[in-house]
Amino acid sequence: MTTFAEFAGDSLPALIRYAYALTGNVHASEDLVQDTLVKLAGAWRRVRRDGNPLGYARTVMFRTYVSRWRSARRRPVLEEYRDAPAAADPFGHVDVRDALRRALATVSRLQRAVLVLSYLDDMTDEEIAALLDRRPATIRSLRHRGLRALRERLVSYEHAEVTRGAS
Numbered sequence: 001m002t003t004f005a006e007f008a009g010d011s012l013p014a015l016i017r018y019a020y021a022l023t024g025n026v027h028a029s030e031d032l033v034q035d036t037l038v039k040l041a042g043a044w045r046r047v048r049r050d051g052n053p054l055g056y057a058r059t060v061m062f063r064t065y066v067s068r069w070r071s072a073r074r075r076p077v078l079e080e081y082r083d084a085p086a087a088a089d090p091f092g093h094v095d096v097r098d099a100l101r102r103a104l105a106t107v108s109r110l111q112r113a114v115l116v117l118s119y120l121d122d123m124t125d126e127e128i129a130a131l132l133d134r135r136p137a138t139i140r141s142l143r144h145r146g147l148r149a150l151r152e153r154l155v156s157y158e159h160a161e162v163t164r165g166a167s
Contacts, residue, residue: 004044007053009095015057021116022065024105035140059131066132111146114139141151156157 015036019029039060042048047056104112113156117123125136132139 002048002053004041008040011054011057014054015061015113018061018116018120019065021120022062022113024112031062035064039064045099062113062117063133066110067167070167083089088143099154106153107146107149108142111149115146115150118125118143150154 012033015033018030019032020026020037023029023032036057040057042054042057044053045052050056105114107115110132114128117128117131123131125139128134129136130141134142
């Protein structure tokens with residue numbers, strides 16, 4: 001039988017990865033994991049009986065992330081910094097990852113949660129709907145709008161890079 005401390009120690013890296021994928025910020029992800037573990041500790045007897053503590057922890061994490069209490073907090077605004085990469089820059093992929101992170105920071109919390117669950121966890125619409133307490137049609141709409149916003153943001157980033165390179 002696993003104790004809460006053993007579970008927390010074993011699953012901490014996975015929980016931190018999920019939290020970072022949701023928040024895009026190291027400090028916010030640490031806060032989210034801490035809040036998740038506090039809630040999980042209070043329900044540990046019930047969770048242990050059900051037999052899937054990591055699944056329960058992820059459910060708690062995603063629901064905490066999209067809750068109104070968290071959305072009331074102000075997220076820090078990332079300052080735009082763009083520097084055109086040199087020709088044949090071996091680290092150009094870092095700029096692409098940075099652009100994607102910045103674009104993800106512009107979508108709503110719920111859209112980001114749906115995108116993470118869809119593409120990081122490869123969950124179905126029905127599974128996401130059950131986890132986030134929404135209808136599958138709402139999940140499809142959130143994914144569509146989130147992807148459209150990402151596409152627009154990345155296209156504008158690419159356009160700015162081309163314009164800057166032509167100068």
